[in-house]
Amino acid sequence: MDLASWAIEAEGLERRYGTVEALRQVSFSIRKGEFFSLLGPSGCGKTTLLRLIAGLDLPDAGRLRIDGKDAGGIPAHKRPVNTVFQSYALFPHLNIRQNIAFGLKMKGVPSAETRSRVDRIMEVVAIEDLGDRYPAQISGGQKQRVALARAIVNEPQVLLLDEPLGALDLKLRRQLQDELQGLQRRLGITFIHVTHDQEEALVMSDRIAVMNAGRIEQLDTGRQLYDQPRTRFVAQFLGTCNLISGRVQGIGNGVATVGTELGALTFIHLHNSKTLSIGGTVHLALRPEKLHISREKPSGCGNVFSGVIQQVIYGGASTQYQLDVGAIRLHATLMNNGAAHQFLHEGDRAYCILAEESLVLLEDE
Amino acid sequence: MITVRRDKAAQKNHVHSERDDRLRSTLTSGPGLMWMLCFLFIPLLAVVAISFMTRGEYGEIGLPLTLDNYRRLLGFGILGFDPLYPAILIRSLALGLATASICMVAALPLCFFIGRLPLGWRTAGLILIVIPFWTNLLIRTYAWQILLSPGGWICRLAEIFGWISPGTGLYPGVFAILVGMVCDFLPFMVLPLYASVEKIDWCLAEAAVDLGANGSQVFRHAILPQILPGLGAGCILVFLPATGQFVIPDLLGGAKTTMLGNLIQQQFGAGRDWPFGAAISFVALLLVMAGLWFRGAKQAGGEGGLL
Numbered sequence: 244m245d246l247a248s249w250a251i252e253a254e255g256l257e258r259r260y261g262t263v264e265a266l267r268q269v270s271f272s273i274r275k276g277e278f279f280s281l282l283g284p285s286g287c288g289k290t291t292l293l294r295l296i297a298g299l300d301l302p303d304a305g306r307l308r309i310d311g312k313d314a315g316g317i318p319a320h321k322r323p324v325n326t327v328f329q330s331y332a333l334f335p336h337l338n339i340r341q342n343i344a345f346g347l348k349m350k351g352v353p354s355a356e357t358r359s360r361v362d363r364i365m366e367v368v369a370i371e372d373l374g375d376r377y378p379a380q381i382s383g384g385q386k387q388r389v390a391l392a393r394a395i396v397n398e399p400q401v402l403l404l405d406e407p408l409g410a411l412d413l414k415l416r417r418q419l420q421d422e423l424q425g426l427q428r429r430l431g432i433t434f435i436h437v438t439h440d441q442e443e444a445l446v447m448s449d450r451i452a453v454m455n456a457g458r459i460e461q462l463d464t465g466r467q468l469y470d471q472p473r474t475r476f477v478a479q480f481l482g483t484c485n486l487i488s489g490r491v492q493g494i495g496n497g498v499a500t501v502g503t504e505l506g507a508l509t510f511i512h513l514h515n516s517k518t519l520s521i522g523g524t525v526h527l528a529l530r531p532e533k534l535h536i537s538r539e540k541p542s543g544c545g546n547v548f549s550g551v552i553q554q555v556i557y558g559g560a561s562t563q564y565q566l567d568v569g570a571i572r573l574h575a576t577l578m579n580n581g582a583a584h585q586f587l588h589e590g591d592r593a594y595c596i597l598a599e600e601s602l603v604l605l606e607d608e
Numbered sequence: 609m610i611t612v613r614r615d616k617a618a619q620k621n622h623v624h625s626e627r628d629d630r631l632r633s634t635l636t637s638g639p640g641l642m643w644m645l646c647f648l649f650i651p652l653l654a655v656v657a658i659s660f661m662t663r664g665e666y667g668e669i670g671l672p673l674t675l676d677n678y679r680r681l682l683g684f685g686i687l688g689f690d691p692l693y694p695a696i697l698i699r700s701l702a703l704g705l706a707t708a709s710i711c712m713v714a715a716l717p718l719c720f721f722i723g724r725l726p727l728g729w730r731t732a733g734l735i736l737i738v739i740p741f742w743t744n745l746l747i748r749t750y751a752w753q754i755l756l757s758p759g760g761w762i763c764r765l766a767e768i769f770g771w772i773s774p775g776t777g778l779y780p781g782v783f784a785i786l787v788g789m790v791c792d793f794l795p796f797m798v799l800p801l802y803a804s805v806e807k808i809d810w811c812l813a814e815a816a817v818d819l820g821a822n823g824s825q826v827f828r829h830a831i832l833p834q835i836l837p838g839l840g841a842g843c844i845l846v847f848l849p850a851t852g853q854f855v856i857p858d859l860l861g862g863a864k865t866t867m868l869g870n871l872i873q874q875q876f877g878a879g880r881d882w883p884f885g886a887a888i889s890f891v892a893l894l895l896v897m898a899g900l901w902f903r904g905a906k907q908a909g910g911e912g913g914l915l
């Protein structure tokens with residue numbers, strides 16, 4: 244990809260607050276027009292990273308390019324970047340119209356043009372009739388729209404969203420997720436969206452960077468992150484996951500065998516993933532919905548173990564099972580589509596199948 | 609039936625509690641009201657009444673009722689127009705205005721500085737601001753006399769920089785008066801202003817920067833609206849007493865300038881002209897009330913119209 248198609252390029256960004264390392268060697272690139280999410284638990288450095296891009300904070304080390312230009316020397320108020328703040332940060336002494344027009348006023352855009360641009364953007368986010376009100380007089384969802392309008396009216400190269408939906412109730416959140424995504428597609432602006440809600444990130448983003456303790460653990464599409472997590476942290480942060488550890492016993496042609504507490508497990512091992520050595524410790528991940536359970540012992544496949552059902556949680560569309568195989572507890576999620584497993588109860592004996600193509604080898608040591 | 613009875617009981621209770629409330633509010637606000645009536649309202653009424661009376665030959669207050677006192681204050685005395693009293697009035701207002709302005713300019717950076725200190729240091733900073741109050745105003749003012757008189761190190765420093773010609777002092781004079789006034793009134797500006805600086809939502813400043821505002825624009829649009837209430841309160845707290853102040857102008861101005869304060873004091877003291885003194889007091893009070901009313905009206909005019 245040529246240089247002009249990157250909206251943001253970060254190289255080795257570092258930021259320390261006293262003894263706390265908020266960001267450690269963070270490097271990534273974001274394409275123009277991409278909906279990019281920074282996902283992680285609170286305190287993982289995602290908001291710090293957003294502030295570095297906005298210019299509200301400066302890195303201790305590393306380089307940052309916005310639209311191909313080195314951002315190091317560009318002060319915050321001159322960056323082609325606008326932010327939707329978590330607290331909205333609307334100016335309480337200005338009405339909604341004046342709030343939205345603020346950025347244009349600072350840039351000295353003529354008042355006639357300002358008026359028409361503000362009108363247009365208020366129509367886009369559906370707040371046409373709030374113009375004369377003050378921020379204290381509107382609801383949380385409306386404030387969110389105003390904050391969004393105030394940022395995008397400036398037509399930034401990159402829009403930064405700091406947990407913009409965090410303060411809203413679930414229903415409104417879902418609705419605004421849809422709207423935000425639609426808006427991004429329509430405007431073609433690069434969105435960088437900070438969230439700790441994994442589902443929100445999966446639903447909305449083109450690509451997601453999962454962050455932990457100041458580092459990017461994995462940067463991929465949502466599907467890749469979910470299906471091929473590289474680390475234990477990613478596997479457990481996105482959805483739930485069965486983690487099984489063991490020692491390598493044999494490496495064959497595209498397949499490896501691991502001795503675990505369950506017994507010997509085989510899994511598909513391709514040469515482009517982590518190199519294995521006999522006797523080395525490995526960790527495998529398996530999504531609950533990829534673990535099969537049946538009452539009868541299946542024939543003709545490997546990785547079959549016998550266990551006892553400990554807990555059955557009926558969840559409407561699906562049922563969650565907890566199954567003890569020896570000392571190991573496995574989680575399985577099965578769709579309630581009329582299959583035989585629906586007759587399993589707590590205390591029943593059952594067989595579980597850990598399909599070798601579903602086992603994911605993690606990079607953790 | 610049960611519900612009806614319960615309703616009646618509730619009503620009774622309600623009446624009872626209403627009477628209780630009235631009794632309680634009378635008991636609690638009564639002393640305050642009496643105090644205000646005896647020590648504020650009645651004396652004030654007396655001042656207004658006296659201001660329309662005539663001074664007798666030996667300084668006694670008597671009839672007939674007259675507007676002469678007010679006419680005199682406006683400069684129309686028995687010898688024709690004399691701008692002495694209007695000049696005193698304007699000079700006092702100017703002193704109050706100057707003091708309030710300088711205090712404001714000095715307090716703004718000071719408050720932001722204290723607000724940015726670590727938590728424990730902030731209290732220490734505020735205590736340092738208030739500590740001079742423990743020394744009597746007269747003593748502080750005499751101290752300034754010594755510091756600013758010819759030959760003092762401040763004057764010598766000023767001579768070196770060529771700000772004053774050798775041998776002359778900074779005291780007595782307008783400069784000395786302003787120094788004394790600002791030192792006396794600065795805490796009245798700092799305390800309310802600091803209270804609003806401490807509450808500033810810095811997120812709004814970041815939002816303004818993010819939207820392209822430069823340093824002065826951030827201050828003007830995101831910070832100033834937030835500290836305006838404190839600034840307004842501080843200005844009133846400084847301007848009003850500063851306008852009536854006469855000890856400092858007397859001591860540091862060389863007792864050559866008459867201020868509203870000493871004019872009033874003279875009338876009630878050596879001058880023995882209570883009606884004229886009452887008239888001056890009443891006019892000063894009206895000016896103050898007009899100022900407060902203007903501020904109140906401006907604030908009620910909507911948040912958008914603050915600036």
